[in-house]
Amino acid sequence: MNEPSFIQVVLMGLITVFVVLICLIVIIKIMGAIMTKVTGKSAPQAVPVPPAAPVPAVQPNKQLLVAAIAAAVAEDMGTDVNHIRIHAIRKL
Structure with missing residues (x-):
């Protein structure tokens, strides 16, 4: 049997990684939407930080x-x- 070439192995690895990352993003977005509907709360807002006092x-x-x-x-x-x-x- 022929062994796959180096290019094929690299491409399959990269494709697998990016497909799984896209799937994780979709799953996280869906879970976020579900949790927002269940709890009725939106994502927390960023709290503004007051500027630091100048150093003498x-x-x-x-x-x-x-x-x-x-x-x-x-x-x-x-x-x-x-x-x-x-x-x-x-x-x-």
């Missing part, structure tokens, strides 16, 4: 920021915070 450009408490950076650098270097000196902090 300047840190209100720079000493806290410097202390956190100094602690992180000291931990990474394996030394005490008193042994390091931070001259400047620039935003990258």
Whole structure:
């Protein structure tokens, strides 16, 4: 018996996948219509999200920021915070 060619196998696989996907879409649409009629409710509406508050450009408490950076650098270097000196902090 002749074996199917590579092209035939690929085409049959793609056709099968897309036919099953279309069937799933149809089944989901039908079930959605049935559930809408049974419950009498429509699909939930999207709730608007309020815009986020703008982030201030300047840190209100720079000493806290410097202390956190100094602690992180000291931990990474394996030394005490008193042994390091931070001259400047620039935003990258």
